[in-house]
Amino acid sequence: xxxxxxxxxxxxxxxxxxxxxxxxxxxxxxxxxxxxxxxxxxxxxxxxxxxxxxxxxxxxxxxxxxxxxxxxxxxxxxxxxxxxxxxxxxxxxxxxxxxxxxxxxxxxxxxxxxxxxxxxxxxxxxxxxxxxxxxxxxxxxxxxxxxxxxxxxxxxxxxxx
Amino acid sequence: xxxxxxxxxxxxxxxxxxxxxxxxxxxxxxxxxxxxxxxxxxxxxxxxxxxxxxxxxxxxxxxxxxxxxxxxxxxxxxxxxxxxxxxxxxxxxxxxxxxxxxxxxxxxxxxxxxxxxxxxxxxxxxxxxxxxxxxxxxxx
Numbered sequence: 001x002x003x004x005x006x007x008x009x010x011x012x013x014x015x016x017x018x019x020x021x022x023x024x025x026x027x028x029x030x031x032x033x034x035x036x037x038x039x040x041x042x043x044x045x046x047x048x049x050x051x052x053x054x055x056x057x058x059x060x061x062x063x064x065x066x067x068x069x070x071x072x073x074x075x076x077x078x079x080x081x082x083x084x085x086x087x088x089x090x091x092x093x094x095x096x097x098x099x100x101x102x103x104x105x106x107x108x109x110x111x112x113x114x115x116x117x118x119x120x121x122x123x124x125x126x127x128x129x130x131x132x133x134x135x136x137x138x139x140x141x142x143x144x145x146x147x148x149x150x151x152x153x154x155x156x157x158x159x160x161x
Numbered sequence: 162x163x164x165x166x167x168x169x170x171x172x173x174x175x176x177x178x179x180x181x182x183x184x185x186x187x188x189x190x191x192x193x194x195x196x197x198x199x200x201x202x203x204x205x206x207x208x209x210x211x212x213x214x215x216x217x218x219x220x221x222x223x224x225x226x227x228x229x230x231x232x233x234x235x236x237x238x239x240x241x242x243x244x245x246x247x248x249x250x251x252x253x254x255x256x257x258x259x260x261x262x263x264x265x266x267x268x269x270x271x272x273x274x275x276x277x278x279x280x281x282x283x284x285x286x287x288x289x290x291x292x293x294x295x296x297x298x299x300x301x
Contacts, residue, residue: 062269064290093273093286094241094273096234096236096239096241096242096243097234098234098235098236099234101232101234102234103234103243103271103273105243105273105286105288129203129286129288130288131243131271131272131273131286131288132271133232133234133243133245133271135232145245145269145271147269147270147271147288147289147290148288148290148291149203149288149291150290150291150292150293151291151292151294151295152203152204152291153292154292160301161301
């Protein structure tokens with residue numbers, strides 16, 4: 001069941017000015033801020049916002065596609081996804097922060113309105129059950145894992161033969 | 162049915178269940194699971210009995226398959242935890258109708274668990290890249 005996230009209490013500029021997330025409470029507050037932004041920002045605003053996140057320069061993300069190495073590769077991956085889909089919404093089921101780790105359990109939904117994996121948009125909607133796991137060191141993101149029911153996702157878009 | 166003798170922490174419960182699975186000790190799943198335990202795998206919801214039957218079939222296709230715990234995030238106050246596993250197995254037997262490929266396979270599996278007051282599982286969600294799994298199985 002989707003939980004209702006509390007509204008953001010600080011502006012983007014507050015988080016953009018922070019180079020590190022220094023404790024559990026801060027990581028959790030930032031994560032909620034980030035999820036609210038994901039659900040509410042148009043692509044262009046999101047692109048600018050992504051560049052303010054506290055990534056370690058060697059951040060690695062094990063995405064649903066290939067692994068991304070470095071901040072720009074990750075941002076390109078996210079931008080590709082935002083370019084292919086609209087009405088994206090993260091329905092958070094739960095999140096947990098302890099020490100230098102963060103996990104989020106959620107359902108991603110959206111509509112395929114742009115070119116995706118070389119194929120024209122299908123204008124089909126999807127929901128995908130997902131989970132993410134992130135690690136921090138020195139207050140910055142160092143590594144992330146993103147998994148989800150990609151077979152159901154591809155099937156809903158008609159991409160499975 | 163033997164019950165857990167003392168309250169476990171979420172982490173202890175995850176570690177014990179992991180040992181039971183890796184050793185193929187299906188009969189002892191009730192040591193870690195509350196009677197009303199539900200497994201959520203994709204769109205399937207399974208009781209402990211159904212999950213034990215599933216794991217027997219799983220072991221026929223992947224004898225000796227192992228879940229390696231890479232990280233556990235636990236919140237003892239909320240009785241929840243998130244686990245990151247690396248699963249490895251070799252497909253040497255028929256698996257739900259798919260003949261053995263003799264391929265080594267591996268997956269990242271993320272799991273979300275909820276526990277009762279005695280520290281036993283009451284709900285567990287497992288997420289992994291299902292297309293990656295189908296590709297490894299040669300199904301696409």
